[in-house]
Amino acid sequence: MPLTNLIGDLLDDLSRPGMPWQIGSIVAAILLGLVVTRLARGWWQRRRGVADAMHAGVDSFARVMAPLLVVALLTLAQFVLNKYRFHTNIVKVAIPIFWSLALIRAAFYLLRRVFARRGQLGEAFVTFEKIFVLLVWLAVVLYITGLWPDIADFLGSYRLQYGPKKNDFVSIDDLLQGIVTIVVMLMLALWAGTALEERLMGMTALHSSLRVALARVGRAVLIVGAILASLRWVGIDLTVLSVFGGALGVGLGLGMQRIASNYVSGFIILMERSLSIGDMISVTSFTGKVTQINTRYTVLQGLDGVETVVPNEMLISGTVQNQSLSSRRVRAGTKITVAYGSDLDVVMPLLIEQAAGTPRVLEDPAPGCSLSRFGPDGYELDLGFWIADPENGQGGVVSEINKKIYALVSKGEIKLGYPSVDTRLLDSHIASVVARIAKTPEDSSPPAH
Structure with missing residues (x-):
């Protein structure tokens, strides 16, 4: 049995003098891989800045680089130990374990770079990651125990018919390899498209619309190319x-x-x-x-x-x-009605001064005030000004100017117009009633008989 042979080889290594060298090689490879990864990440952060390093995904890729370095060092250690005729069964078991760890982290890195939006992961995404980890570790166990060749032979011998002809069949092994190839190529294309989009968005010299167009076209070309290449490799x-x-x-x-x-x-x-x-x-x-x-x-x-x-x-x-x-300059304004009798030569420059001293109001074009019309309650003035950030709205700056005008009203420097009621008609009616009463005789009782 392959599993029995594996256990026997591992127990046999424990009794041989080369066992400490295998354990030491594994520990040294892990420590050296972690140290080199940390030094490389620190150098990148000092060179590009912490925020930029995080944006480029260096911290996430460093988690992939560490197990890859461990695999490379373990492969070198296996070569050296074999040269001096030491047994390397423990190292042989450690290498696929770290290969699987690198594969899992690389898959997570690509998936999160492509599908994670604003750093948030959905429940379905997390569930998929758990299933992927389970499948990878299951494959590692089958490979270490020696059962993988038997399963591969079984999958290669079982064929599916997909056409009317006798030659129209495909083995499950080829089908799974084709699916894996297409998925891997598509993921690499999506990752490359995301990296290209981030790179283009950082090029401020290009127009924003041109950057978006190039990013969309580039991603589409990469996806189509990846699909065509994977289909060609599969044999379709x-x-x-x-x-x-x-x-x-x-x-x-x-x-x-x-x-x-x-x-x-x-x-x-x-x-x-x-x-x-x-x-x-x-x-x-x-x-x-x-x-x-x-x-x-x-x-x-x-x-x-x-x-x-x-x-x-x-x-x-x-x-x-x-x-x-x-042009990003947009005109905004507010209206105010001042009482008749106000000195417009004094009031209008005073209103312009309030607008000119408000944040977000541009100096050029300068604020202006005009007499719109003679309203029933007073002079109707239009105070206009310009802003350069319309995306922030106009309500805030208009409110600040109105509060300044209210302060002037409270001090009595500006008098607002109020609705007035014309009472002349009512006064004439009362006067006519009073005149009729005055002409009426004092004694209006009938004469005595």
Whole structure:
């Protein structure tokens, strides 16, 4: 039995003089791998900065580098011990264990870099990680115990028929290898696409829309290339994809027009640069800051924090009000009614002074005040000013200016206009009643008989 042989070899090594060298080699490889990894990570953090190192995933990749270094050192130790004719059964068992640890950490690194959003992991993702760990350790146990070749032979001998011809069959071993190859290549493509996107987003010299477009195109090219390469390695004839392409074209023509339109609209938006991340726009009844421009939809974040997913087709076919397309300067204002009799030559410069001293208000163009009209309650003045950050809203700066104006009103420097009631009609009516009473004889009783 393979397991019996393994146990016998390990017990035999315990009684031989080379056993301390094997244990020492394993301990030394682990310590040296950890020390080298820590030194490399510290050097990278000092060179690029802690925040940038975290952003690039260096800390996560260092967890992969440590077991890989241990495997390399154990392989070197095995070669040296074999040269001096020492038994290395314990080292042979340790090498696949650390290989499996490196594989698990590498898979976790790739998965979290690609699928983890904002550092959050879903329950399904965590469950998948646990299942993956269980499968890897099971494979290691089968390999160490020597049962793996028997299982591989069984999987290779069992074949599945997939066509009418006698040669249309595939073994389970080939099928599993094909699935693993496609998944690995796809994961590497997604990881490369994520790294490319982060790299492009850090290039401030390029326009934000161009960076997003290059990142989307680059990821799509990597995914398609990975799928085609994996299918070719598996042995699938790529000419069969022509049938799939025809079916996809029919599907797009019949039932996926809107989806295709949204994808095409997304690339048009990114290429023509009509919208950029950070722009404050209004489309139909939605207003907000553009936080994401994807190939199918665009995300708007309102001033209340609510995010709206807008299909890209609406941004192409509808009217979009962009407050920061060519210039980020936006005019805002507030209205005030001052009482009749106020000196406008004094009040209007005073209002302009309050706006000019408020944060976020631009000096150029300077604030201005104009007389809108003569209202029923007083002079209606319009105080206008400009801001350069429309994504932060106008309510805050308008409130600050209104509070300054209220302070002037409280001091009596500005008199507000109040609604007035015209009482002249009522006074004339009372006067006519009083006149009739005055003309009435004092004794209006009938004469005595």
